[in-house]
Amino acid sequence: MSQPLIVLEQIVKRYRLGDTDFEALRGVSLNIARNEYVALVGPSGSGKSTLMNLIGCLDTPTSGSYRLNDRDVATLNDNELAAIRNQEIGFVFQSFHLLPRMDVLGNVAQPLVYRGLPLREREKLASESLRRVGLGDKLRHRPNQLSGGQRQRVAVARALVGHPSLLLADEPTGNLDSKTSEEIMALFDALHRDGQTVVLVTHEPDIAAHCQRTVRVSDGHIVFDSLAESAVPA
Structure with a gap:
């Protein structure tokens, strides 16, 4: 059996709040295999965002x-974590996080700047990634010339441009209407079918239903x- 992509063992995350300590995660263990499609769900304050930040090497x-x-x-310094994020993880956020003065091609190519790739290679890879999400004809558009769904597709293309091991999406349909949300989820479904490992953070049951596996977090524990x-046998 191949080694899982993600292996968390007895993870504790403690924050200092004034004079007291708060445990956001309390001994969480979780394995995620390559090419899994996983939804992390739970109410606000459950610890799911903390878990996402740890999986994404943001903390x-x-x-x-x-x-x-x-x-x-778990023990890497900030520079080493930044390198891991750039090489291994593609991020998709609720608010797109696109640079408004840069065209679509430049936005998608941006993560490759930190890899030291020459401009021509960055633009070639960015063009391929945009075609993959159905925006091959929008390369020179600015973000404000696109719909919300198109902007999220640009964000997905940017996340994919470096061929990451893991695609990590935080409430990726939170700013979209229901029809556009389904279109974005159909894109994630297709990426998973193509072999991409996807971990999705959401509080919406209909979004989580797209995933093959659901992990529920409550009070810093995985409860389901x-x-x-x-x-478990019947």
Whole structure:
């Protein structure tokens, strides 16, 4: 059996709030295999956003171990974490986070600047990524010339341009109407069918229903995992 892409073991994340400590995660263990399509769900304050930040190497655990693509990332410094994020993880956010003065091609190519690739290669890879999400004819448009759904497609193309091991999406349909949300989820579905590992954070049941596996977080614990439930004999 191949090594899981994500291996979290007894993860604790503790924050200092005034004179007291608050445990956002309390001994979380979770494995995610390559090419899984996983929804992280839970109410506000449950710990799911903290878990997403740790999986995305935006934060580090107080204790416990985290291996991403067979590399121990729990103890890396800020520069090493930044390199991991650039090489291994593609991020898609609710608010798109596009640069308004840069055209679509430039926005998508931006993560490749930090890899030191020459302009021609960056633009070639960005064009390919935009064609993959159905925006091959919008390369020179600015973000304000696009609809919300098109802007989110640009964000997905940017996340994919470096061929990441993991696509991590935080409420990716939160700013979209229901029809456009379904179109974006159809895109995630297709990316998963093509072999992309996708972890999606959402509070919407109809969005989570697209995923093959649902992991529910409550009070800093994983309280439900549909993969584990499916393995329990009737």
